[in-house]
Amino acid sequence: MSEAPAAPRTVSADISLLLKPPEPRAGWRLLPARVVAMCAVELQKLRHDRTELYTRAVQPALWLLIFGQTFTRIKAIPTHGIPYIDYLAPGIIAQSAMFIAIFYGIQIIWERDAGILNKLLVTPTPRSALTTGKAFAAGVKSLIQAVVVIVIAALLGVSLTWNPLRLLGVGAIVILGSAFFSCLSMTIAGIVLSRDRLMGIGQAITMPLFFGSNALYPLSVMPGWLQAVSKVNPLSYEVDALRGLLLGTPAHLALDFGVLAVAAALGITAASSLLGRLAR
Numbered sequence: 001m002s003e004a005p006a007a008p009r010t011v012s013a014d015i016s017l018l019l020k021p022p023e024p025r026a027g028w029r030l031l032p033a034r035v036v037a038m039c040a041v042e043l044q045k046l047r048h049d050r051t052e053l054y055t056r057a058v059q060p061a062l063w064l065l066i067f068g069q070t071f072t073r074i075k076a077i078p079t080h081g082i083p084y085i086d087y088l089a090p091g092i093i094a095q096s097a098m099f100i101a102i103f104y105g106i107q108i109i110w111e112r113d114a115g116i117l118n119k120l121l122v123t124p125t126p127r128s129a130l131t132t133g134k135a136f137a138a139g140v141k142s143l144i145q146a147v148v149v150i151v152i153a154a155l156l157g158v159s160l161t162w163n164p165l166r167l168l169g170v171g172a173i174v175i176l177g178s179a180f181f182s183c184l185s186m187t188i189a190g191i192v193l194s195r196d197r198l199m200g201i202g203q204a205i206t207m208p209l210f211f212g213s214n215a216l217y218p219l220s221v222m223p224g225w226l227q228a229v230s231k232v233n234p235l236s237y238e239v240d241a242l243r244g245l246l247l248g249t250p251a252h253l254a255l256d257f258g259v260l261a262v263a264a265a266l267g268i269t270a271a272s273s274l275l276g277r278l279a280r
Contacts, residue, residue, distance in 0.1 A: 039133040039140070057148045060096040064089065064149075064156055077217050082247065089153040089160070090242035091215030094235055096149055097142035097174050098209065101181035103202050104138045105189030108278065117279050131186065131272045135264070138182035139175030146174045150246075159247070166245045169253075173245070176260040177238035183267025190274025215239050234263045 068085035071077060079087040111117045120130055154160060161167070189198050210216075212226060213235040219227050230236045237256040244251025 035129045035132045035136065037133065039137045056096065056100060056145055057152070059099070060092045060145075060149045061152050063092045063095070064152060064158075068092075068156070078221065079218070080249075082249065083159075085153075085156060086158050086160075086247060087243070088216065089149070089158045090246050091213070091239050092153075093146045093149045093170075093174070093242055093246075094177060094213075094238045095210050095215055096145050097178045097238075098181050098235060099206060100142045100145055101138045101178040102185050102206050102209075103199070104134065104182035105185035105187075105198050105202075106195050108134065108186055109189050109193070109195045109198065112278055117275075121276065121279050127272045127275045128268060131183065131268050131275060132179075134186070135179040135182045135268060135271075136175065139178040142178035143171055143174050146170070161246055161248060169245045170242060173238055173241045173256070173260065176257070176264050177234065179264040180234055180260065180267045183264065183271040186271035187267065187274055190271065190278045193278060209233060209235050213239055234260060 064085060068088045071088075072084040075084070077084060077087075108117065111120075121127070150160060185198070185202065188201055192198055192201065212229045213233045214230055215235065219230055222230060237259045240251050241253055241256035241260075243249045244253055244256075
């Protein structure tokens with residue numbers, strides 16, 4: 001016995017489908033995909049020119065080879081029984097990542113001058129997605145730099161952990177820290193609107209951020225005013241987390257992750273709000 005034929009669809013149902021198209025996905029559902037797309041676009045530039053990675057590896061190598069090994073011999077800085085070059089390595093990882101991210105605003109000014117930024121701003125992509133994609137692209141570039149520094153440190157005999165979970169934590173810390181510093185750079189770019197001014201400000205703040213942190217020496221040897229500066233410096237929290245993860249020293253990992261996550265979120269908000277001013 002054959003089955004009864006299905007009832008034909010009514011004309012009114014077909015017309016209702018034409019008059020009422022499917023509802024589009026909410027904007028917040030599209031946001032992660034757009035962030036990933038922007039990040040991928042930024043990283044494509046790295047495929048065509050890898051010289052930046054090679055040239056930026058020279059400075060951290062010199063810090064470890066010269067500064068680290070010299071101060072390990074003279075034992076001038078108290079490190080609680082850790083060889084100074086081991087103590088220094090996480091600080092140099094954070095420094096090299098910051099140096100990549102802190103000049104990221106120059107690139108967005110170049111995109112403004114080339115007309116690329118205006119084209120991006122007229123797309124449906126939210127400004128926060130543009131900024132977040134660029135920030136995390138800076139984080140991935142810094143992570144590649146961090147891997148180079150870790151390899152150099154391992155060749156010099158630095159006792160680093162190879163626990164996969166701890167290394168994943170190192171990657172997350174480097175990306176969060178770089179996201180904040182790249183957004184700081186993009187925020188400054190939105191204020192000064194000029195590559196020359198941004199370059200001058202970037203050079204003026206990078207060394208104070210570095211020396212005003214615990215990258216080279218512990219808080220206990222700093223004068224009181226420098227300790228206060230170090231406690232509000234996001235780089236100090238990045239270095240503290242990297243030392244705890246890579247060397248197993250006492251650290252405040254929950255606080256470090258929290259501070260860097262909040263700093264990155266505030267940086268993305270500030271940079272996104274100034275993106276339109278940069279494009280005018």
